[in-house]
Amino acid sequence: MAPKAAAAAAEEAPAPQTPRKRGRPRKVPVEQAPEEAAATAGQDATKRRRGRPRKTAASSDKLQGGNNNSPAAPPSHQQSVDAGEASPFSVLPREEKRVLLGHLNRFESSAGVQDRALELYVNSQLFQTAINEFRTWMLRALTDDLRAVLLELPSGSAAQELLFGYFAQFVLTKFKKEVRAYRDLVKTVDLRQPHLWYPIARSMKRRIIYHAGPTNSGKTYHALQAMTAAPSGVYCGPLRLLAMEIYDSCNANGTYCNLITGQERKEVEGASHTSCTIEMTSTQKRVDVAVIDEIQMIGDEQRGWAWTRALQGLAANEIHLCGDASALPLVRQMADAMGEELTVQSYDRFTPLAIEERYLRRGYASVQPGDCVVAFSRRDIFDIKQIIEQSTGYRVCVVYGALPPEMRRNQARLFNAPDNSYDVLVASDAIGMGLNLNIRRVIFHTLHKFEGNFKQPVSVSQIKQIAGRAGRRNSQYNKGVVTCLNKADMPRLREALDTPLEDLSTPAAGLFPEFEHLEMFAGQLPEESFARLLTRFGEEARLDGTYFFCKQDSVIHLAKLLSRVPSLTLEERYHLCNAPCNTRDPRSASAFLHFASQYALGVPVTLDIAEPKKAPASPEELRHMEAVHQIVSLYIWLSFRFKRDMYPGQQSAMRLSERIINLMAEGLHNIGAPGSLVFEQGKRAVAVANVRHNRILTSANEVSSDYWERYWTDGRGRRKSYALDRQSTQSGMQLAA
Ligand SMILES: Nc1ncnc2c1ncn2[C@@H]1O[C@H](COP(=O)(O)OP(=O)(O)OP(=O)(O)O)[C@@H](O)[C@H]1O
Incomplete structure (x- = not known):
């Protein structure tokens, strides 16, 4: 059993079973402290063998009293270890010694023992100390009767069961204080019922409607229809870009709507609706209808927690989930746990999507208007843009994740407009969500991408999501086509598109601690640094199979950076560490440290960035400007999180951001143009x-x-x-x- 799973099962600390067939294994009741349970364990096993009445926890003290005449009861720890008596083991015949030591050796090296010890709240560190001391204790505790039983037993699990009972008794007596401390710690990281974190939502009778279908099937359209028809509503999307699109379309169609993202707060007078990025959604404000987009992202290893929180915590009478069917079984399970009604509406794709069997034989010289080439690295994107522009004469728009959402939108508009020469798009997987694009054919440059330092195949669901952008309803094309640059990728493309969505599954929902959880945890470990607290919280968290603990590399990285900054409260550290800082870029990391240090000193935080004067002329210069924009964006994000007077430059940072975006757009226009x-x-x-x-x-x-x-x-x-x-x-x- 994995340590976490073992810890999760710890409320049922098992007492040892009889070495022979008699009786079923005993389970310790949930309320019973493990030390009480185990105090009876070893004796219980041997007594039952002999047909004596089962000993209860209440009587264990008496039995532990060191009556060596009682053959099955080992002497108490005090008696056996402290009394300094000669070990009964030393006088045994050699053959008996061999058998007994064999049992002990196998017990100590058995993989299952440590996991079972966790169930008694013996953590791995304590386990090492305890197992080392256990042998000495056990050999001293060896009564005639116990010895006889052990010699009789074959070297299998029955002997291990018996020894585990004695081990439990030993460890819970000798290390009582340590075990209690660990038990208290573990209780503060019990994340098995996260839906109980949201009292407002739990006091409501909510209805959940799951709109399940492939891309371009009208799921979001129907969910948004329900939201805009309701007196009040909230849209929770995975991207700023999507939140902005919904904000614009609601306001354009007469539904007054606010916009809340990490970097924006746009309040519209009299607004009844809000469009936000999912991390920003409120679990306090009541609304009639909420929409959670891309629900399958609940399984995202980094951001999944935000979908779990929204699904469990939104104070909405009706919650519409949009996504593919892969998360349906998981959502059903979560709805059952919350006692909420779940309805499923299924959709089919509006337009056909076909594979073009002729991969791109003539390379990028043969791209056509309406083509979108998908590549997974920034460098490839710019290489391909230049190759296409110089070998075909078509102008190329680009979309990738590091471009600010305003620019991605702007590039999408250029590409969609029929009356210009921007006929081809080169994009990363960032086009998989949120943009309505006039794409006829998707061409995969490759079906592998770098994850960390390793090249990995692109997932089936991602291939489907990206390919599905071709031939979208309301675009110029009434059917979509998809192909690859290389022949070698074609079988994988076929396999991915042939895989039914129902065969994909989102096995578990992400979780991340709210500040209150960390605060309680910190109370148990007052000496730990914030970075260590976060790591330990992740290590100790008790989860069942429905949830997983989200990856927190970037948060821990920032927490470590902040360890150089004194005078920050735990809460300030928590919020700072969730800032959108690109930790791989040293300039961003150092700007983050600068902002946090000024804040900690209590001086107004300044953004010391000179306004760029000219548009970038190469991909490298553009990359530099993207990094500068990320820093400005970080400042704006912080200015919304902390007291406004501590970030007096919010407005000028917003103007600077706009200026940088304009220059970047100009740069994109020039980079790679024919003749450049x-x-x-x-x-x-x-x-x-x-x-x-x-x-x-x-x-x-x-x-x-x-x-x-x-x-x-x-x-x-x-x-x-x-x-x-x-x-x-x-x-x-x-x-x-
Ligand atoms: N009933 C409808 N009438 C008019 N337009 C519609 C209708 N249903 C969907 N559309 C349009 O079809 C396009 C695709 O719809 P929608 O975005 O809802 O699909 P989806 O299944 O959510 O796709 P994806 O998962 O790719 O975002 C959108 O432009 C949407 O406005």
Whole structure:
């Protein structure tokens, strides 16, 4: 049993069973303290063997009283360990010693013993100490009767059961204080009934409606219809972008709606509705109808907790969930636990989605208007953009996660508009949610992506979600097509699209402690740093199979950074650590530390960032500007969390953010345009550009050494160029294609 699972089962601390068939294993009642339970354990086992009446917990003290004449009762710990008597073991015949030590060796090395000890609130650290001392104690405790029983037993589980009873008695007597302390600690991290954290929601009679279906099937449309028809409502979405879309469309259609995200608070006078990112949703404010979008994200390893919280905590009479059917069994289980009614409405896709069996044979030279190329790294996205723009003449929009939502929206609008030359989109998986796009064909650049340091296959549900963007209702195309750049990826694409959504499952819902939980936990461990508290909370959390503890790497990273900042309360640390700081970027991390330090000193927090003057001219410059924008965005986020007078620069930060976004948009427009320079990092050629004659070539056969020149930036950012010979030009074209 895994330690957490064992801890979860700890309320039923088992007493040892009889070594032979007699009687069923005894379970200690939930209320019974484990030390009481175990105090009876060893004796109980041997007594039952002998047909004596079962001993009760109440009588255990008496039996423990060290009556060595009572053959099955070992001497108490005090008696056996402290009295300093010679061990009865030392005078035994060699063969008996061998058998008895064999039992003890097997017991000590058995994997199950430590897990069972956890059920008695013996943690792993204490277990090591206890198991080391147990052997000495046991050999001293060896009565004639116990010895006879052990010698009689084969070397299997019956002997282990018997020894475990004695181990329990030993550890719970000798380490009483430690066991109690651990039990109290574990009780503060009992997360098995998180729905009870929300008293308002539990006092209501809520109805849950699950809109289940594939992409582009009208799930969100129907849920939003219910929300806007109600006197009051809230939309909870996974992205700022989606929250902004719903805010705009509600207000445009006459439903007054506020916007609340980490970085925005837009209040509309007389608004009855709110559109927010799911982390920002209130569990206090009553509304008639709530919509939770992309409910399958309840299983997301980092953000799943926000969906669990919304589903269990929203104070809404009616809750509409939109998503694929993969989370349905889990939601059903959670609804049952809350005693709430669940109705399911199923949907089919509006338009057909077909696989184009001819993968992109001529590479990106053969893209067409309405194509969306999906790649999973920023570098690939810009390489592909440049290759397409320079080999086809189409203008390319890009969408990826690090672009601010305003820019993603802006790029989507450019791509959707019929009257411009932006006909092709190159995007990351960020297009999987939230954008209505005029896509005819999705082309997967690859079906692998880096997760941390490892290349992993893209998941089936992600392939489905992204592919489903093609041929969307209300777009120009009444059917969607999907294919891959490489032939080798085609079988996986087919397999993913053929997998029914019902076969995918979201096994468990994410959880993350509310501040109150951490506060209680901190009360048990007053000496621990905040980062250690978070780690230990995750380690000790008691969960059943319905929930898992969300990954908290970034939170712990920030908590460690904050350990250098004194004078912050636990609550301040908790909120600071949940800030959207890009911990992989040292500039963001150092800005975070600067903001937190100023705040801790009680001086107004300043945003010392100079306004950029010109648009980025290369992907590298754009990346730099994205990082600057993330810092500005972090400042704005903090300014909404903490007292406004501590962040006096909120308004100027918002203006700066807007200015940076405009420059980035301008930069995106220029980067990779025909005739512009082609940049290369390191040594690999990514494309060749016909800059001298501005002639657009579509196949390697047309290449002639007269026409081509190659540009790149060297390691120090200097631009260099040289004319390509025919062979290099052709290999450049092959790379480009
Ligand atoms: N009954 C309807 N009348 C008009 N338009 C509709 C209707 N149902 C859905 N649509 C439109 O079809 C498109 C897809 O609908 P919707 O966004 O609700 O699908 P979905 O299943 O939630 O898709 P996804 O999971 O991909 O977001 C949207 O543009 C939506 O406005």
